[in-house]
Amino acid sequence: MNEPLLALTTGEPAGIGPDLALMRAVEDPFPAGRAPVRVVAIGDPELLAARARQLGLAVAIEPLEAQASVPAPRRGVLPVWPVALRAPVTPGVLDPANGDYVLELLDRALAACRSGRAQAMVTAPLHKGVIIEAGHGGFTGHTEYLRDACGIDAVVMMLATQLPAAMGGRALRIALATTHLPLRAVADAISESGLRRVLVILDTDLRRRFGIARPRIAVCGLNPHAGEGGHLGREELDIIIPTLERLRGEGLDVAGPWPADTLFTPHRLAGLDAVLAMYHDQGLPVLKFAGFGQAANITLGLPIVRTSVDHGTALDLAGSGRIDTGSLRVALTVAAEMALAAPGTR
Ligand SMILES: NC(=O)C1=CN([C@@H]2O[C@H](COP(=O)(O)OP(=O)(O)OC[C@H]3O[C@@H](n4cnc5c(N)ncnc54)[C@H](O)[C@@H]3O)[C@@H](O)[C@H]2O)C=CC1
Numbered sequence: 086m087n088e089p090l091l092a093l094t095t096g097e098p099a100g101i102g103p104d105l106a107l108m109r110a111v112e113d114p115f116p117a118g119r120a121p122v123r124v125v126a127i128g129d130p131e132l133l134a135a136r137a138r139q140l141g142l143a144v145a146i147e148p149l150e151a152q153a154s155v156p157a158p159r160r161g162v163l164p165v166w167p168v169a170l171r172a173p174v175t176p177g178v179l180d181p182a183n184g185d186y187v188l189e190l191l192d193r194a195l196a197a198c199r200s201g202r203a204q205a206m207v208t209a210p211l212h213k214g215v216i217i218e219a220g221h222g223g224f225t226g227h228t229e230y231l232r233d234a235c236g237i238d239a240v241v242m243m244l245a246t247q248l249p250a251a252m253g254g255r256a257l258r259i260a261l262a263t264t265h266l267p268l269r270a271v272a273d274a275i276s277e278s279g280l281r282r283v284l285v286i287l288d289t290d291l292r293r294r295f296g297i298a299r300p301r302i303a304v305c306g307l308n309p310h311a312g313e314g315g316h317l318g319r320e321e322l323d324i325i326i327p328t329l330e331r332l333r334g335e336g337l338d339v340a341g342p343w344p345a346d347t348l349f350t351p352h353r354l355a356g357l358d359a360v361l362a363m364y365h366d367q368g369l370p371v372l373k374f375a376g377f378g379q380a381a382n383i384t385l386g387l388p389i390v391r392t393s394v395d396h397g398t399a400l401d402l403a404g405s406g407r408i409d410t411g412s413l414r415v416a417l418t419v420a421a422e423m424a425l426a427a428p429g430t431r
Pocket residue numbers: 101208209210211212213214227382393394395396397398399400401402407408409410
């Protein structure tokens with residue numbers, strides 16, 4: 086395969102997504118140690134040109150026809166598949182009038198991946214609230230939007246980073262059994278069928294997309310001390326333990342449920358390929374404490390490769406230039422590696 090083509094959606098136009106694409110365009114396109122990639126941004130060319138001026142960045146925005154080939158990367162040039170904004174943008178100020186614009190960016194990237202034109206999509210952050218205010222009531226994020234757009238039942242959100250040397254220097258991958266739910270709804274969402282689906286997807290994609298022959302996965306309990314033998318909640322006894330036993334019988338290496346407060350310690354993590362947390366704020370604060378700005382958000386179970394940054398729209402910093410592009414670099418690198426590991430859609 087040529088260098089993979091990565092379709093980079095520029096996300097919420099009032100946020101830092103456009104800034105990320107522009108700042109990355111002036112970085113070295115061939116950094117040592119990283120697979121060479123071609124990147125095409127998806128967004129409004131005039132928005133990108135205006136943001137480049139605001140940031141004082143010399144970036145040539147090159148709109149491309151849908152079928153035109155995407156050139157090899159050149160520093161200071163940003164190829165763009167154009168999508169028109171619905172309303173003018175002030176950095177930092179959300180406008181529901183652009184909600185459909187943000188979703189159109191995703192649709193364009195997904196279509197390119199599904200047709201084989203792009204090998205992966207990488208998403209800059211969007212703002213869930215403003216998309217809901219734009220009239221998309223059930224919207225909870227890229228993960229579920231792409232699941233539904235692909236017509237599949239389940240996907241898995243996993244964030245991954247490389248731990249600093251002082252923390253063991255190894256990969257830390259944390260997947261979630263539930264994603265964007267109010268905490269009140271989490272316990273009711275833990276079911277045997279749901280857990281089984283998540284663990285099978287996690288195991289399958291760690292093999293297929295990450296080349297791990299027999300993934301070792303540890304599973305957090307839901308309750309403090311993994312339920313303290315049923316005295317602090319019964320989800321472990323009634324749901325999680327039986328599910329893990331069945332999956333072990335089918336050959337998966339799934340251990341637990343372990344108390345989450347001590348699972349994320351270096352000696353417990355040693356030898357693990359991934360941890361499954363039961364809910365968003367059980368797993369992600371750990372990951373972000375260890376690697377914020379150096380992590381990627383990966384959607385497992387899709388027929389295409391999708392990665393994203395580990396942060397949100399940072400409306401407070403849009404147009405300021407005072408942002409870290411580290412997570413975008415990681416998201417692009419991981420997307421390229423995944424695309425090369427398992428070419429094609431499925
Ligand atoms: N991949 C995505 O689309 C994601 C979207 N979001 C959405 O973003 C919106 C805002 O979420 P928040 O919780 O406020 O998180 P946030 O990540 O946007 O901001 C949290 C803090 O981190 C800072 N920050 C974020 N990214 C940064 C960067 N690249 N460089 C330097 N500083 C950075 C912000 O300035 C802020 O102080 C929400 O609507 C949320 O749902 C959140 C996470 C991921």
